[in-house]
Amino acid sequence: MKRRDVLKSAAAGALAIWAPRLANAQQTGITKLTAKLSVIDAGGVNVTAFVTSEGLAVVDSGPASEGDAVMAALKSLAPGAKVTTLFNTHYHLDQTANNAAFAAQGAKIISQKRTREWLSHDYWNPAAEQYVKARPKADWPTETFVETGTVRSGGEDIDYGYLLMAHTSGDAYFHFKSENVIAVGDVASPVRDPELDWFTGGWVGGRVDSMDLLLKISNDRTRFIPAYGPAMTRVEFKAERDMMDEVRQRIYDRVRAGEGPKDMLDGGALEGLPRTWKDPMKFLYAAAKGGWGYHDKLGPNVV
Numbered sequence: 001m002k003r004r005d006v007l008k009s010a011a012a013g014a015l016a017i018w019a020p021r022l023a024n025a026q027q028t029g030i031t032k033l034t035a036k037l038s039v040i041d042a043g044g045v046n047v048t049a050f051v052t053s054e055g056l057a058v059v060d061s062g063p064a065s066e067g068d069a070v071m072a073a074l075k076s077l078a079p080g081a082k083v084t085t086l087f088n089t090h091y092h093l094d095q096t097a098n099n100a101a102f103a104a105q106g107a108k109i110i111s112q113k114r115t116r117e118w119l120s121h122d123y124w125n126p127a128a129e130q131y132v133k134a135r136p137k138a139d140w141p142t143e144t145f146v147e148t149g150t151v152r153s154g155g156e157d158i159d160y161g162y163l164l165m166a167h168t169s170g171d172a173y174f175h176f177k178s179e180n181v182i183a184v185g186d187v188a189s190p191v192r193d194p195e196l197d198w199f200t201g202g203w204v205g206g207r208v209d210s211m212d213l214l215l216k217i218s219n220d221r222t223r224f225i226p227a228y229g230p231a232m233t234r235v236e237f238k239a240e241r242d243m244m245d246e247v248r249q250r251i252y253d254r255v256r257a258g259e260g261p262k263d264m265l266d267g268g269a270l271e272g273l274p275r276t277w278k279d280p281m282k283f284l285y286a287a288a289k290g291g292w293g294y295h296d297k298l299g300p301n302v303v
Helices: 003-028 064-077 097-103 113-120 203-215 234-256 261-266 280-295
Strands: 030-031 037-042 043-050 056-060 081-087 108-112 123-125 130-132 141-147 148-153 156-163 169-176 181-185 223-226
Touching: 030 064, 037 064, 043 156, 043 181, 043 223, 056 064, 056 148, 081 097, 081 148, 081 156, 097 108, 108 113, 108 169, 113 141, 130 169, 156 203, 203 234, 203 280, 223 234, 234 261, 234 280, 261 280
Parallel strands: 056 081, 081 108, 108 141, 181 223
Antiparallel strands: 030 037, 037 043, 043 056, 123 130, 148 156, 156 169, 169 181
16 A cells, blocks of 8 residues: 555544534533543533532633633633643644733733744744734743643642644643643644744744654543544644655655745645645645755755
């Protein structure tokens, strides 16, 4: 069996498993993965909630339009409990828009150092060709880390770590060890086009490396929670990782040959993969920009 056929087969099996889970999430708004850990569907964005004897630990605060719904869902999961800790997987609004509401309730907000920097400074976004103002101080994480750390809540350990240049320059994972669940943000993308925030440093190679790190700290029963879409098994996560590695190798060759995104698309860079892209030009543009940003890692013949 050819490699592309193996990838297609793995993805087909993954989609068959994802479909009923996604339908359930859309119907109920809350999917319980374990007795203590649930995923809230915040308008398509995942908010992870972990209930301990000391309160709630939450990953990502969701988009602004879903703030009230997220808070209501948390109250239904643990009536009377407070959110003690809010984790941000990265700086994008879909994941951080309701940070201030959690901070107002006394929650400690934790993120990778770069995420706080993107939230707390004005910057130029070349992808959108516009300046972005710093977010209000109430939205900023109150505690940051560089590489790894651990929070202990109600006798439960939650490990976290940096996912270097995978989707943005400040991605992080949050590992609920007792539940064998890892929230990974937009480093996995089972239902949407994978996105590369190239102007902050995100690139295909960083994405693959980060997925390898997550596979290393997981086991066969681990479930992964992406920013969008249903929780993934390790088999499903590995299938996406293998597909992205195939894309990485194709992009390397084409960037080294001096091709742009249109050349890559016309040359079949995304053909024969186990999924199709809704906007292949957008992805290839970001992949090419990110590839040149890491030209020293493309191979020995780059000049």
